[in-house]
Amino acid sequence: MDIYIQLALSGLFIGGVYALISVGLTLVFGVLRVVNFAHGEYLTIAMYLTYFMFQRVGIDPFVASVAVVPLMFVLGLVTERLLIRPTLEAPHVVQVFVTFALSLLLQNLLLTLFTSDFRSIRTPYATAAFQIGPLYVSWLRVAVFVVALMLAGGLAAFLKYTYIGSAIRATAQDRRSARLVGINVDQVYAVTFALGCALVGAAGILLSPLFPVNPYTGADMILISFVVVVLGGMGSIAGAVVAGLSIGIVESFTGYFAGGELKQLVYFVLFMVVLAVRPNGLFGRKGAEVMDVT
Amino acid sequence: MKPAHSPLTGLLLPAAGFVALAVLPLIFSDAFFVAAVTLALLGAAASLAWNLSGGYAGQLSLGHAAFYGIGAYVSTILFLKAGISPLIGMWLGAIVSAALAVFLGAITMRLKGSFFVMSTLAFGAVVHISAINLRDLTGGPSGLAIPLRPSPENLIFAKKLVYTYVALVLVIVFYAVTRMIAVSKVGYALVAFRENHQAARALGIRTLPLRIGVFALSAGLISICGSVHAQYYLYVDPDSVMGLNLSLNFALMAIVGGLGTAYGPIVGALLVSVVSVVMQVYLGDQISGLTQLAYAAIVILVLLAAPTGLGPSVHAFLKRSAIWRS
Numbered sequence: 001m002d003i004y005i006q007l008a009l010s011g012l013f014i015g016g017v018y019a020l021i022s023v024g025l026t027l028v029f030g031v032l033r034v035v036n037f038a039h040g041e042y043l044t045i046a047m048y049l050t051y052f053m054f055q056r057v058g059i060d061p062f063v064a065s066v067a068v069v070p071l072m073f074v075l076g077l078v079t080e081r082l083l084i085r086p087t088l089e090a091p092h093v094v095q096v097f098v099t100f101a102l103s104l105l106l107q108n109l110l111l112t113l114f115t116s117d118f119r120s121i122r123t124p125y126a127t128a129a130f131q132i133g134p135l136y137v138s139w140l141r142v143a144v145f146v147v148a149l150m151l152a153g154g155l156a157a158f159l160k161y162t163y164i165g166s167a168i169r170a171t172a173q174d175r176r177s178a179r180l181v182g183i184n185v186d187q188v189y190a191v192t193f194a195l196g197c198a199l200v201g202a203a204g205i206l207l208s209p210l211f212p213v214n215p216y217t218g219a220d221m222i223l224i225s226f227v228v229v230v231l232g233g234m235g236s237i238a239g240a241v242v243a244g245l246s247i248g249i250v251e252s253f254t255g256y257f258a259g260g261e262l263k264q265l266v267y268f269v270l271f272m273v274v275l276a277v278r279p280n281g282l283f284g285r286k287g288a289e290v291m292d293v294t
Numbered sequence: 295m296k297p298a299h300s301p302l303t304g305l306l307l308p309a310a311g312f313v314a315l316a317v318l319p320l321i322f323s324d325a326f327f328v329a330a331v332t333l334a335l336l337g338a339a340a341s342l343a344w345n346l347s348g349g350y351a352g353q354l355s356l357g358h359a360a361f362y363g364i365g366a367y368v369s370t371i372l373f374l375k376a377g378i379s380p381l382i383g384m385w386l387g388a389i390v391s392a393a394l395a396v397f398l399g400a401i402t403m404r405l406k407g408s409f410f411v412m413s414t415l416a417f418g419a420v421v422h423i424s425a426i427n428l429r430d431l432t433g434g435p436s437g438l439a440i441p442l443r444p445s446p447e448n449l450i451f452a453k454k455l456v457y458t459y460v461a462l463v464l465v466i467v468f469y470a471v472t473r474m475i476a477v478s479k480v481g482y483a484l485v486a487f488r489e490n491h492q493a494a495r496a497l498g499i500r501t502l503p504l505r506i507g508v509f510a511l512s513a514g515l516i517s518i519c520g521s522v523h524a525q526y527y528l529y530v531d532p533d534s535v536m537g538l539n540l541s542l543n544f545a546l547m548a549i550v551g552g553l554g555t556a557y558g559p560i561v562g563a564l565l566v567s568v569v570s571v572v573m574q575v576y577l578g579d580q581i582s583g584l585t586q587l588a589y590a591a592i593v594i595l596v597l598l599a600a601p602t603g604l605g606p607s608v609h610a611f612l613k614r615s616a617i618w619r620s
Contacts, residue, residue, distance in 0.1 A: 035408040086598060092407045094601045096354055097549055098594060100542060105590035111583030215583075223419060226412050234409075265423045271416045276401040279409055 002134045007252045013141040015248020016148035017203050021221060022228040022240040023152050024199035030235030031172045031192040034084060037099040040222030041106035042197045046072055046204030047213035048114065054121045054208075061121060065205045072201030076194030084193055085186065103219065110215035120212035144206045151202055152241050155195070159237070168192055172235065223264075224251075227271040233281030242282060308557065312466055319458050328455055332526065334567035335461035336519055341547040341559035342468040343515035348545055349554035350481060351505050352488030353403070356541045357414035360421035361391040361513040363536030365520025370438050370530050371431060373448070380449040384521035388514035395513035399506035418541055425532040437531025440524065449525045457526045464522065465560060468515055472556040480504050485554070516544070550596050552605030561605045 025039045046068055053064040083102060087094050128139045159165035170178040171188045179185050204218075211217070228247050232239025247267060254263040274281065315335070319328050340362060347353045368390055369383030378386075402413040425432045432438065444452040451457060475481045486494040487501040494501060524530045534540075543566075551562025569592060573585040600607035 029408075035412070083594070083598075087601075090597075090601050093352070093354055093549060093553060094597050096408060096411055097546065098597050100356075101546070101590045101593040101597065104539075104542070105587060105594065108583035108587040108590060112587060223415070226415070230409070230412065261423055261427050265420060265427070268416045268420045268423070272401065272413060272420070275405060275409065275413045275416075279405055 003256075006135055007256055008249055009135065009137065010141070011249035011252025012245055013138075013145040013248070014252070015245035016145035017206055017244075018221075018224055018228050018248050019152055019241045019244025020148040020203040020206070021200050022225045022232065022244050023155060023237055024196035024203075025222075025225055026229045026232065026235055026237065026240045027155070027199070028193055028196040029229070031168055032084065032088065032189055034088070034095055035099070036084075036193075036196065037096065037222070038079075038103035038106060039196070039200055039225065040218030040220075041103050041110075042072060042075070042200045042218070043204040043207070043221055044110060044213060044215060044218035045075070045106065046201035047208045047211075047217060048110065048119075050205050050208040051119050051121055051213060054123075055119075060123065061205055061209050065202065068205055069198050069201050072204075073194045073198040076197030077190055079197070080190045080193040085189065088189070107215050107219060114215065116214050116216070118212035118214045121209050123209050126209055140209060144210065148203065148206055149241070151199065152237065155199065156237050164188075164191060224267065227267050227274075229281075230271060230279070231274050231281055233283040236281065236283035239281055239283030308469065311560075312462070315462055315465075316459070319455060323455070325454070328458055330567055330571050332454065332458040332461055334563050335458065335465050336523060336526070337543065337547060337567065338560045338563035339461060339464035339468050340516050340519040341544050341551075341563050342465065342472055342556075343512050343519065344544040345548040345554065345559045346472060346475065346515070347505070347509045347512035349548050349558065350476065350488065351484040351501075351508055352554075353505060353509060354407075354411050354545065355414040355509075355512075356411055356538065356545065357398075357416075357418035357421075358513070358516050358544050359536050359538065359540035360418045361395065361517045362520035362523070362540060362544075363421065363425060363530075363532070364391045364394070365517030366524040366530045366535040367425065367432060367438075367520075368517075369521035370440060370524045373440065374438060379447050380521055380525055381447060384449075384518050387521050388517045391517035392510040392514035395510040396506055399509045403502060403505055403509070414541075415538070418536070418538060422532055422536040422538075425536055432530075432532070435532060437529060437534075440528040440530075442528055449522070450528070454526075457522070460522055464519060469556055469560065471511075471515070475508070476556060480508065484508060488554070546593055549603060550593060552603030555603070555605055558603050558605050562603070565604070 021039075021043060025036060028034060028036050028039075049068045049071065050061050050064050053059040053067070054061060079102070083098050087098050123140075126138075126140055129136045130139065131137070159169055167178070167183045167188050168191070170181070170183055171185055171192075175185055178188070207221075224247060228243045229240055231247065232241070232243030250270070251263050251267060254266040258266065315331070319331050322328075340358075344355070344358050348355055348358075365384060365387040368387030369380040372378040372383040372386065373380050398414075398417055402410055402417075405413055426435050428434075440450070442450065442452075444450050449460075483494070483499045483501055483504050486497070486499055487505065491501070520535055523535060527534075547562035547566055548559040549562070550565060551560065552558030566589065569589060570585055573588055577584050596604060602610075
């Protein structure tokens with residue numbers, strides 16, 4: 001029995017980070033109607049930034065976030081301006097492959113600069129744990145989980161209660177009407193895309209004391225994130241959180257019972273089943289994913 | 295709509311191109327050059343197969359490496375375990391791939407744009423992971439080696455130049471298939487679907503069976519390329535015949551050259567290999583990733599500056615300047 005609770009807990013904790021990665025992806029899709037296939041590389045970049053700040057300057061990852069998150073936001077603004085905005089009206093193939101090529105570009109840029117070596121941050125508190133009954137719980141994992149959920153909650157509040165948040169939601173619902181009521185849609189796109197990058201950057205910071213980084217880390221994570229985003233419903237923040245936590249738990253159990261490689265197989269098969277049976281996911285708006293053709 | 299081909303561009307130009315490709319490796323018989331041409335042609339054939347579904351119907355699959363890999367594995371496993379010639383094995387691989395494509399297509403063909411792309415990504419990952427884990431059948435991550443026993447009926451040749459012509463034959467046949475489909479009712483229906491699926495439906499064109507059919511054909515043809523790949527390298531492993539990068543390359547070659555045109559994938563594959571050969575010669579392999587970096591940058595530039603691909607863009611440019619002159 002204890003082992004099940006232990007598995008559920010560790011799945012839940014990592015699921016918090018999956019949720020945070022996916023929230024950024026789903027937000028960008030909901031507003032710009034673009035799937036950013038390079039989303040994972042922003043995670044990798046944030047992890048490298050955090051690593052070097054820790055290794056070269058000795059700044060703790062949680063403190064480094066003060067610099068890394070704004071940097072990721074700016075990187076998002078630049079990317080949107082250079083690659084996303086010029087292709088928003090382009091054929092679908094251009095949109096898909098611009099972000100795919102960007103992913104390839106960033107991966108290989110990181111590979112050229114830092115080689116494919118794994119680099120990890122060793123913090124003094126990484127192994128600190130407390131005990132509840134028979135369970136051991138890592139402080140770090142709890143902290144990561146709590147911060148991830150707070151950030152996702154913070155985003156939801158931001159979208160609900162601020163003016164920019166309302167503008168973002170209005171644009172997501174109907175970009176033409178949003179423009180008619182005087183919303184600067186281009187600006188909304190830029191801010192949304194940058195927010196997505198900042199959020200995945202935050203997820204990268206949270207992951208860096210737990211996992212080593214190499215140029216392909218983000219690419220591995222992003223596939224999980226696709227599963228999460230589609231399961232939760234493309235464009236739905238709440239969906240991404242619920243699905244992120246669920247996938248974390250599913251992964252933890254299959255990893256324990258079926259082994260490392262097969263756990264991936266399980267969630268990809270799950271992914272295809274979701275796409276086949278309910279492509280708008282748990283909370284998604286209908287209509288974005290299926291066409292009514294024969 | 296596309297005008298009918300003139301005899302010059304329709305027949306003479308492609309024929310001249312194929313003859314040039316056939317003669318080139320005879321003149322420059324350097325092993326490095328022959329290998330580069332062979333791989334470019336094999337890539338062109340695979341990209342032609344991808345383009346049938348990805349280009350004409352706009353079904354942007356990023357799971358085609360799965361079919362390529364199935365072709366490589368089925369012919370190799372049959373050859374190693376049952377002694378069946380790859381010449382037969384490649385057809386069985388193609389049938390397996392086409393059958394899987396029908397199954398996948400039936401599930402995913404109603405998905406829109408990016409959702410379809412993601413479903414094919416997941417499919418590619420499922421097949422890739424399965425190949426790694428079915429150790430008894432596939433040899434796991436370390437793969438399978440084919441013993442070098444040269445004989446035409448085993449599709450194993452001591453002289454690598456023979457593979458160049460095998461690949462060239464594939465390119466010519468796939469090109470011809472593409473041209474035939476492009477001017478058929480099926481081809482026009484696919485393009486109508488790609489350009490505006492609602493309008494196509496309003497006109498009463500039922501594209502679903504056609505799209506699934508062409509997807510299966512595309513999978514079967516690319517599977518044959520995979521079988522030839524295995525015979526060329528005499529070695530198969532999951533990452534080199536099923537990796538995501540392979541799927542991406544099939545698509546990018548067609549996109550760079552000209553998506554949804556018969557010559558596009560060939561132009562794209564040749565350009566890509568020229569770039570990679572030049573990069574390798576001048577930069578060497580010491581900095582891993584630099585070649586891919588340059589490749590990605592070129593792809594982004596092409597997508598931004600010539601979103602229809604280089605072939606059609608150059609064509610449009612020549613046409614414009616011709617009108618200007620007259």
